[in-house]
Amino acid sequence: MVKICCIGAGYVGGPTMAVIALNCPSIEVVVVDISVTRISAWNSDQLPIYEPGLNEVVKQCKGRNLFFSTDVEKHVSEADIIFVSVNTPTKTRGLGAGKAADLTYWESAARMIADVSKSNKIVVEKSTVPVKTAEAIERILTHNSKGIKYQILSNPEFLAEGTAIQDLFKPDRVLIGGRETPDGLKAIQALKDVYAHWVPEDRIITTNLWSAELSKLAANAFLAQRISSVNAMSALCEATGADVSQVSHAVGKDSRIGPKFLNASVGFGGSCFQKDILNLVYICECNGLAEVANYWKQVIKVNDYQKNRFVNRVVSSMFNTVSGKKIGIMGFAFKKDTGDTRETPAIDVCKGLLGDKARLSIYDPQVTADQIQRDLTMNKFDWDHPIHLQPMSPTGVKQVSIAWDAYEASKDAHALCILTEWDEFKTLDYRRIFDNMQKPAFVFDGRNVVNVEMLRDIGFIVYSIGKPLDPWLKNMPAVA
Numbered sequence: 001m002v003k004i005c006c007i008g009a010g011y012v013g014g015p016t017m018a019v020i021a022l023n024c025p026s027i028e029v030v031v032v033d034i035s036v037t038r039i040s041a042w043n044s045d046q047l048p049i050y051e052p053g054l055n056e057v058v059k060q061c062k063g064r065n066l067f068f069s070t071d072v073e074k075h076v077s078e079a080d081i082i083f084v085s086v087n088t089p090t091k092t093r094g095l096g097a098g099k100a101a102d103l104t105y106w107e108s109a110a111r112m113i114a115d116v117s118k119s120n121k122i123v124v125e126k127s128t129v130p131v132k133t134a135e136a137i138e139r140i141l142t143h144n145s146k147g148i149k150y151q152i153l154s155n156p157e158f159l160a161e162g163t164a165i166q167d168l169f170k171p172d173r174v175l176i177g178g179r180e181t182p183d184g185l186k187a188i189q190a191l192k193d194v195y196a197h198w199v200p201e202d203r204i205i206t207t208n209l210w211s212a213e214l215s216k217l218a219a220n221a222f223l224a225q226r227i228s229s230v231n232a233m234s235a236l237c238e239a240t241g242a243d244v245s246q247v248s249h250a251v252g253k254d255s256r257i258g259p260k261f262l263n264a265s266v267g268f269g270g271s272c273f274q275k276d277i278l279n280l281v282y283i284c285e286c287n288g289l290a291e292v293a294n295y296w297k298q299v300i301k302v303n304d305y306q307k308n309r310f311v312n313r314v315v316s317s318m319f320n321t322v323s324g325k326k327i328g329i330m331g332f333a334f335k336k337d338t339g340d341t342r343e344t345p346a347i348d349v350c351k352g353l354l355g356d357k358a359r360l361s362i363y364d365p366q367v368t369a370d371q372i373q374r375d376l377t378m379n380k381f382d383w384d385h386p387i388h389l390q391p392m393s394p395t396g397v398k399q400v401s402i403a404w405d406a407y408e409a410s411k412d413a414h415a416l417c418i419l420t421e422w423d424e425f426k427t428l429d430y431r432r433i434f435d436n437m438q439k440p441a442f443v444f445d446g447r448n449v450v451n452v453e454m455l456r457d458i459g460f461i462v463y464s465i466g467k468p469l470d471p472w473l474k475n476m477p478a479v480a
């Protein structure tokens, strides 16, 4: 029986291994992690992450050929194929701080593999890593090898949170990079055989190691670039009276461009886009490519601009001050169908409003009160470390309360800010909400989910990103 061990039981390791186990009953899959709480959660009925369809998949194979354990060394030593899916945060200190990927967790995983292995291994990079990481890992492993042979493969993960299970069952492509030597090709084939249990052969792409590593960074940079491009257009739409939904519909109809990822919003978030682009920028700089680095840096700058613009719009519309005013925050996760808040635009928007002394009542159907307080007090980039290594938030932010539902969050509020596109925000009883709010009652829709006409008929003053401005907003001070 082939044995797989995955180091890192997070958003990638957990779902990916569950889908492999389900589709490959003849393979034993063990997911290991240094976080005891994470592993206990995987072994309970309350999984540590929310992902539609995940519960069902895990239920079918947990205890059969899917296991979760903290006994990292035992399972690594027994495995034939080891996936490494640990955090690769942005460095906060030293060389490349604020841009380069911090490979501390990756390196310690590699050293541990070298220490405990007694047989030949295929080591698969699942984490998103800088180009040429495989070479560094290879050095760590072979310098400690005791005659053991290692083959390093790059198999970046393209799943998107919120649709992870769907993406894993029907991937657009599976990418496997490896050495172009006989042993390298054999390793590529072994991993291909795993995926071939359910992925059609023409969707499994094999490349050299560096192409696979770079393709992942490139794909995320291109995706984020589309969002920043349409968000840049949204600012121009507001200034000119064009409607960004009409513009993106017209643009997306061009088959060379396509319709996906063209929704204007308060900005992109998630654990990957910013981190991976910064990483790309750093690689460009290290290779003396300043212009290329600046080109990609701009994608992040526009994202920051969009979040600032949103905060400025809220404050300027409300008589240039939100001091002491209650604002209902609808949604905190970085997108719908996930409880993940890493780099969510809600953090910067909330911090911006708190900076103007607003009182916030935050509601999200999948994010805990503890997580929200943690996010609002944590330093930049601290989130991307194993939970038990993150600083504890000493006290919560005083002007923030957490609500159980949208109605509680909006009660007596002066304004609502919709920051995540949860489906339930489309069908709320906005008449009831309006009746319980202070007047004038504002809705700032950072995801373009509400029916603007209907809300205006009820009496709300509505701002939607990139749409012709409400007459009220036109008379307010210009935003930066």
Ligand SMILES: NC(=O)c1ccc[n+]([C@@H]2O[C@H](COP(=O)([O-])OP(=O)(O)OC[C@H]3O[C@@H](n4cnc5c(N)ncnc54)[C@H](O)[C@@H]3O)[C@@H](O)[C@H]2O)c1
Binding pocket: 007, 008, 009, 010, 011, 012, 013, 032, 033, 034, 035, 038, 072, 085, 086, 087, 088, 105, 106, 108, 109, 126, 127, 128, 129, 157, 158, 159, 160, 161, 271, 272, 384, 385, 386, 387
């Ligand atoms: N989240 C996504 O949508 C996504 C998609 C594609 C790729 N990725 C990449 O995959 C990697 C993992 O991302 P994630 O979202 O799953 O992160 P995560 O933080 O959810 O999970 C990583 C896990 O690794 C564990 N860990 C760290 N060091 C360890 C060690 N030495 N031994 C055992 N366990 C260790 C941590 O405790 C944590 O539970 C990152 O490189 C990320 O960029 C993420």
